[in-house]
Amino acid sequence: MPATAFAAAVVDWFALHARDLPWRRPGFPPWGTLVSEFMLQQTPVVRVIPRLDEWLTRWPEPAALAAEAPGEAVRAWQSLGYPRRALRLHACAVAITTEHGGVVPRDVPTLLGLPGIGDYTARAIAVFAYGDRHPVVDTNIRRVVARAVEGLPDAAAPNAKRDLPAMTALLPADDGEAARFNAGMMELGALICTARSPKCELCPLAAQCAWRAAGYPETEVARRPVQKAYEGSxxxxxxxxxxxxxxxxxxxxxxxxxxxxxxxxxxxxxxxxxxxxxxxxxxxxxxxxxx
DNA sequence: GATCCGTGGAA
DNA sequence: TTTCCAAGGAT
The missing domain is CATH 1.10.10 (Arc Repressor Mutant, subunit A)
Known part of the structure; x- marks a missing residue:
């Protein structure tokens, strides 16, 4: 299966089934994309949306947040979880304001130098805010690649040296097409190729899915709990x-x-x-x- | 590479 | 009730 046909199936499906999310609105600013990506780090979409709206109304640009005490970011974070992200987002706004003229950087190495921005978020901003061509690798994409391409029931532990080339191999040549492919792969993992009970009967990749072709083999060894017990922690x-x-x-x-x-x-x-x-x-x- | 870091909804 | 897990990053 050529990579182009694989990507086309995802992009066509995405054009029909993409959710109407705030950060997909035309004209949504790079700062909004950055804030949304911080909030989406390990927090579900439905919980992020109302908080994102509050933040962008109160702090419509990096300089506005940078002018506040960091505690205000922690307070406004409310119950999104992992509040260190609020602190890092504030520090990120300060760095953007003082070192980058108040403009969210566009190139990946510069983004990687900002607080709270790692491999995923740097590329997500470059791709979704600026439309540049990079492989984006998140937990959804790793799962889709593991199943559809590698025929495995689930992704192995994150590994940039392996994950980024795997996604690059599938990436369309055109910038805009590549961006839609990245977003479509994430959407596919979030809506169809889900961690539990995937909806394979609705999957645009079903005909070419290696996991399906192999008869849906399951994980052989029981995985240890992804997190320690929260109660009493x-x-x-x-x-x-x-x-x-x-x-x-x-x-x-x-x-x-x-x-x-x-x-x-x-x-x-x-x-x-x-x-x-x-x-x-x-x-x-x-x-x-x-x- | 393993561990730590919140919260809440669904199965 | 318990377990799973959700657009990760830093150490």
């Missing part, structure tokens, strides 16, 4: 402490923060970790606030 404790601080504009004494976490040892680790990450600051003797 340090992450849960950090979330509980931060939730208290997000809810007030004033500094809060440790005695009151401690009420949010039952286990004293866990509370101690949570506060120490949040301080180390810069998500909270000490403003007095055992009194804390957002940065």
């Amino acid at each position: 340090d992450r849960q404790a950090r979330g509980a402490v931060l939730r208290v601080l997000r809810a007030t504009a004033h500094p809060v004494p440790g005695s009151r923060l401690g009420e949010a976490v039952t286990d004293p040892a866990r509370y101690g680790r949570a506060v120490a970790g949040l301080l180390a990450d810069g998500l909270i600051v000490a403003v007095g003797d055992d009194v804390f606030a957002l940065p």
Whole structure:
């Protein structure tokens, strides 16, 4: 199967079935794409959309966010999860404002130098905000490639040295076509070639899918849990402490923060970790606030 | 390369 | 109820 035919099947399907998402609107600014990509790092689309709208209304350009205290980004992040992303996004806005004239960079190496931007996000911005031709590799695309091309039930662990060439081999030559292919592959993984219960009967690649041709072999060894238990974890404790601080504009004494976490040892680790990450600051003797 | 980092909805 | 997992990045 030629790569061009593979890509054409995806692009044609995407033209018919793409969701109407905010960042796909004509004229959506690169800054909006950048903010959306930060929010979409490990957070589902449906939870991102309302928060993205709030952020872009309040901070329509990088300089507006850069002018705020970083704690305001943490507060406005609300319950999107992984609040370190809010801090990095703020730092990213500062860097764009001070080092790049307030304009979201276009080239991948420059994007990779910004806080919170890694292999995925750098290429996503270059492709979706500026229309340049690069392979984009996210968890959806890795799964689609693993199944349709390699005939495996699921993707192996992320590996840029292997994943980027694999996607490059499928990428159309034309810039715009390549961008639609990247987006279409992600959409296919999100809607059809899903992690659980894929909808193969609706898949535009069914006729050429290596996994289907092999009879849908399953994973041989049981995979270990993707995450440790959240209940009773340090992450849960950090979330509980931060939730208290997000809810007030004033500094809060440790005695009151401690009420949010039952286990004293866990509370101690949570506060120490949040301080180390810069998500909270000490403003007095055992009194804390957002940065 | 393994581990850490939130939150919430679906199966 | 428990488990899975969602447009990752940093260390």
